[in-house]
Amino acid sequence: MAPGTETTPLSQALPATVTGVLSDIAGTGIDALRGGYTRPVYSTAELDLRNWFVEQAAKRGLSIETDRNGAIWAWWDVPGGDRNNSLVTGSHLDSVPGGGAFDGPLGVASALVAVDILKAQMASPTRPLAVVVFPEEEGSRFGVACLGSRLMTGAIDPDKARNLRDSDGSTFADVAQANGLDPRFVGRDDKLLGQIGAFVELHVEQGRGLIDLDQPIAIASSILGHGRWRLSVHGQGNHAGTTLMADRHDPMVSASRMVVAIRDIARNQAHARATVGRLQPVPGGTNVIASRVDFWLDVRHPDDAVTSALVESIHVQAQVIAAEEGCRVELREESLSRTVHFDQGLQKELQLALPHAPILDTGAGHDAGVLAPYVPTAMVFVRNPSGVSHSPEEHVVDEDAETGAQTLADALHGLMG
Numbered sequence: 001m002a003p004g005t006e007t008t009p010l011s012q013a014l015p016a017t018v019t020g021v022l023s024d025i026a027g028t029g030i031d032a033l034r035g036g037y038t039r040p041v042y043s044t045a046e047l048d049l050r051n052w053f054v055e056q057a058a059k060r061g062l063s064i065e066t067d068r069n070g071a072i073w074a075w076w077d078v079p080g081g082d083r084n085n086s087l088v089t090g091s092h093l094d095s096v097p098g099g100g101a102f103d104g105p106l107g108v109a110s111a112l113v114a115v116d117i118l119k120a121q122m123a124s125p126t127r128p129l130a131v132v133v134f135p136e137e138e139g140s141r142f143g144v145a146c147l148g149s150r151l152m153t154g155a156i157d158p159d160k161a162r163n164l165r166d167s168d169g170s171t172f173a174d175v176a177q178a179n180g181l182d183p184r185f186v187g188r189d190d191k192l193l194g195q196i197g198a199f200v201e202l203h204v205e206q207g208r209g210l211i212d213l214d215q216p217i218a219i220a221s222s223i224l225g226h227g228r229w230r231l232s233v234h235g236q237g238n239h240a241g242t243t244l245m246a247d248r249h250d251p252m253v254s255a256s257r258m259v260v261a262i263r264d265i266a267r268n269q270a271h272a273r274a275t276v277g278r279l280q281p282v283p284g285g286t287n288v289i290a291s292r293v294d295f296w297l298d299v300r301h302p303d304d305a306v307t308s309a310l311v312e313s314i315h316v317q318a319q320v321i322a323a324e325e326g327c328r329v330e331l332r333e334e335s336l337s338r339t340v341h342f343d344q345g346l347q348k349e350l351q352l353a354l355p356h357a358p359i360l361d362t363g364a365g366h367d368a369g370v371l372a373p374y375v376p377t378a379m380v381f382v383r384n385p386s387g388v389s390h391s392p393e394e395h396v397v398d399e400d401a402e403t404g405a406q407t408l409a410d411a412l413h414g415l416m417g
Contacts, residue, residue: 019398039095046094089130090132101395199371
């Protein structure tokens with residue numbers, strides 16, 4: 001090798017920067033049609049990211065395992081290898097269609113950099129530490145958010161999960177098997193759950209809380225209860241040119257009126273959110289009156305009883321609209337997460353490490369929320385100066401990203417005891 005061309009070993013180059021780590025995946029899963037990134041679970045893009053994570057973890061000397069539900073665990077073990085009372089951090093790598101660059105990957109990259117920072121401070125941890133990547137957090141392929149963590153905790157029935165289908169008709173069982181998982185064994189993992197002493201997830205804030213407070217970092221207090229429902233409106237398929245307007249039973253018209261009604265119902269309830277972000281006519285031809293229209297409803301509110309009442313009101317109004325148009329409507333729950341309050345003791349410990357961080361709640365769901373009923377769980381948010389998420393406009397400035405990783409490292413160091 002010629003003088004001056006030597007490379008610096010990674011062990012000497014660390015700690016890395018979050019910006020640098022994320023730059024490695026900036027070209028993975030770009031969506032030329034929607035903008036942003038489309039990285040559904042077990043797609044080529046998401047598999048590339050999973051491989052990238054394994055490579056990054058291996059460079060840091062972490063021990064890598066994939067659990068029965070498809071989550072990847074990268075362990076920094078204590079001497080002797082006992083993994084009880086482990087500290088766990090991490091997030092996800094899948095995205096919504098046309099999502100931003102930070103939702104999920106920021107938490108993973110920050111966890112890796114936090115490990116670098118801790119390795120520079122100590123030869124070995126006093127508690128075992130793991131970085132985890134959960135699959136299908138967004139639910140963009142199989143329709144159930146946080147599927148990996150739901151399976152691990154037993155929050156979803158394995159048979160239901162195995163029979164979930166994507167838009168191509170492939171079942172989760174088939175897709176899992178094609179990617180090296182044995183679908184017979186997905187489900188609650190008591191051994192792994194029992195090893196987790198605390199889970200701390202760093203995530204980009206998906207709102208304006210930190211912008212308005214002019215702060216880079218916050219500690220999460222709770223996650224609003226939320227769920228997903230599918231409404232199927234049945235009408236009469238027919239010819240667009242030969243069917244008189246008076247003779248139609250058009251489920252698209254019904255669905256359109258229902259979407260407006262959903263907005264109005266939510267507006268009349270303080271702190272409610274109700275969204276229709278996906279609508280699918282069947283058969284979907286330009287010159288065809290649809291025979292059925294499926295659309296998906298997302299409802300969120302801090303009070304679970306209000307969430308339930310909102311959905312019931314929506315269902316009643318949808319039935320009225322359907323009858324007026326000569327159609328009928330069915331509603332089916334696909335997933336439901338109750339309001340989550342994060343562990344108070346863990347919050348207090350984080351506040352000792354992060355004394356100036358404000359406390360915020362969030363309307364966005366996370367794997368941390370699924371884990372919260374089973375293990376002590378907390379979250380750290382990093383400022384999003386756009387206030388926009390699930391969109392290409394989602395953003396984190398470099399300085400805040402590095403502050404987030406240092407904050408996470410400080411919090412984990414404090415929890416080492």
